[in-house]
Amino acid sequence: MPDTLPTPCMICVAITGSLPTKANNPAVPITVTEQIESTQGAFEAGASIVHAHVRNDDETPSSDPERFARLKEGLEKHCPGMIIQFSTGGRSGAGRMRGGMLPLAPDMASLSVGSNNFPTRVYENPPDLVDWLASEMRSYNVRPEIEAFDLSHILQAAKMHADGRLATTPYVQFVMGVKNAMPADRDVFDFYIKTVKRLFGDETPWCAAGIGAHQLTVNEWAVAVGGHART
């Protein structure tokens, strides 16, 4: 038995995402009740973080704080100790609506600190909105997960951290495989890790998410070198 155990791999489960509907996959949990049930299954199977979006009754993306509140209450009851992360991503609302649930003080929230292209449009995260979301996270003591769709987003997070604009050392997630943004490229992945260690310290945890067909590839890369994984 080794003297020190390796850091366990944390699995972050993205139960719903912002877009897929029951028509795409009948198993996608849409209502808050379905989301709680689905998360509990993942929690019991070993997931330690839940990345959550909420939906309207017609399955469209929402950032309704009331739905987030019901979800948080159910998760705290059924998945005690699980880390709850809310999405502040741009597909669920416009402008400050994206952060309307932060006063609920989840453990974590996603934070995009730069802009980039998506398959058919620009993913817009204007500087003043980024700063406002970060300041709300500071106010409610919410740890940011930086969604690094590109390399500069990691350097921007380091700058915001140095400036005191982030509540805590951020948890950086590399997002790879989105069309027109960063592809799932192994050399870039290795440089991302090197950059996180250089800017935030060798022991800083990070995670990686591969989108669509790249999910397993990126999970395998991450788990093999000590990162955490996102479904």
Next chain:
Amino acid sequence: MPDTLPTPCMICVAITGSLPTKANNPAVPITVTEQIESTQGAFEAGASIVHAHVRNDDETPSSDPERFARLKEGLEKHCPGMIIQFSTGGRSGAGRMRGGMLPLAPDMASLSVGSNNFPTRVYENPPDLVDWLASEMRSYNVRPEIEAFDLSHILQAAKMHADGRLATTPYVQFVMGVKNAMPADRDVFDFYIKTVKRLFGDETPWCAAGIGAHQLTVNEWAVAVGGHART
């Protein structure tokens, strides 16, 4: 004497830029006549590429093809052999106006293939506009200079080149030091070079531009390792 001469360093002179006015600096050339005179001075001092924007009479940015035509005519006469590069950047016009001068068939034109943050706003280059600008460059045989404000822009250029969406192998320019985009970071600079060589071949030329206070630093880095420099 060495058997082979090193590749000479090309200097690209950005005579006007999109924003500074006479009030900021009385030496900024604004009219086409002033631009031609200023470029000729730089050409005689050794610059081999001119990166050009045009301006309206009130000094605001313009993408007026008629002004670009007069500029090109004057440059061809007074700076014979100089490489003429027109800007298709987003500060000079909206949407397809940005490429309205491409039928003039300059030697080169700048091309942003992704989006990123600028000091106070999002620099928007939506995928369909990028593809349209690239297709106009193909039609008029204009060599693209990729403005790499972030790492994914280099990978996106490689993908567009592999897909046949670019007229030729692109000339990649690293743009560093823009607030809220990529800072002037030496490790990133070295990885940019490594990535260009990996994706486009060891002999592919590249250049680097540092913005504002970072101009000299980035020029020195570039010239020392065999890249080209932009004022």
